[in-house]
């Protein structure tokens with residue numbers, strides 16, 4: 001079952017840095033006193049194993065995280081904006097709707113993905129005081145939080161899979177214990193694609209159940225519907241293996257053996273999966289005799305007798321499956337419980353600039369971003385020039401120049417401006 005929703009998300013904007021000055025009795029002309037803006041809230045998506053659908057998001061057109069508060073006087077920081085965490089089911093994939101890029105593939109319990117990052121708060125004017133200018137009128141604006149349109153897709157990972165020969169009653173089983181409405185018919189290979197439903201038990205536990213197309217001898221080599229869905233079976237924690245005791249289509253003893261052989265051939269690790277063996281169609285008049293033979297052939301096997309037609313014996317099977325699934329989930333959760341898995345879609349930040357050695361102690365900083373910034377600067381004004389130098393410093397350009405080999409007195413070309421380099 002695949003489920004899609006589209007939503008817009010907007011991370012919080014950073015708060016503005018404050019321009020303020022100290023005005024106290026004994027400091028009539030005190031220095032800059034403006035604090036920093038707070039960080040904008042982030043938007044996270046987190047796996048919650050209690051969720052099984054995206055229905056909640058279907059009614060959400062957009063989500064917005066809190067903006068950071070503005071900086072205040074007395075160097076007080078603005079408050080950080082509130083984060084938003086969206087709980088989604090296991091198997092949720094989040095894409096950037098604009099280009100289809102996969103931002104996160106949430107496949108483990110507790111996994112968290114940072115999807116939209118809040119803007120940084122602006123620095124208050126306390127950061128900009130210098131020997132030359134002890135009363136800066138400048139503070140940074142806050143960064144704008146990211147906004148994205150998301151395409152969210154749920155690929156339910158089935159906890160349990162119904163397997164067996166064609167026409168044994170797998171789809172009938174699914175249709176009786178879940179809301180799913182799969183096609184059911186006498187002829188083999190009625191089911192061509194797995195159908196999925198959610199089993200909800202009276203004790204409020206639930207699991208995802210899928211029926212599978214029928215398996216036949218040679219399925220692992222691609223016979224019948226072959227490989228297509230064996231890969232789904234591999235991911236199920238529990239297999240409910242249905243054997244048709246009417247004996248109408250196959251001998252139940254052979255059927256059970258052949259299915260297990262095919263699964264092993266396909267490298268499905270049967271040792272580590274719980275297999276619940278169901279003797280189905282027990283309402284059929286021939287079933288009791290076949291069942292006796294079956295028990296003699298497999299004396300150590302626990303067999304659940306059932307009829308999906310008359311709904312006999314089904315709840316015992318569901319509880320057995322649920323218990324095995326709960327145990328498997330617990331083991332999985334314990335593995336990941338204490339390491340919060342964070343999937344950042346961010347690549348390690350690439351520098352926005354390149355340092356080019358022109359030789360002769362001359363260097364060039366190549367960067368569109370910095371060229372654009374430089375256009376705004378009035379280099380006749382000390383304050384502007386100073387701010388620009390500070391920006392270069394913050395972007396790590398002086399360090400990068402040093403690492404590239406620049407030394408005191410070298411010339412650095414930035415945009416159309418030539419500066420002297422000082423370590």
Ligand SMILES: Nc1nc2c(ncn2[C@@H]2O[C@H](COP(=O)(O)OP(=O)(O)OP(=O)(O)O)[C@@H](O)[C@H]2O)c(=O)[nH]1
Nearest residue numbers: 166167168169170171172185189190191214308309
């Ligand atoms: N007598 C009897 N017939 C049943 C029972 N369960 C299912 N059937 C019948 O068996 C036939 C096949 O049922 P499906 O549920 O489609 O079987 P399936 O295993 O999904 O078959 P494929 O999708 O072809 O692999 C249908 O005609 C059902 O009505 C049962 O408990 N007793």
Ligand SMILES: [Mg+2]
Nearest residue numbers: 170171190191
């Ligand atoms: Mg079917």
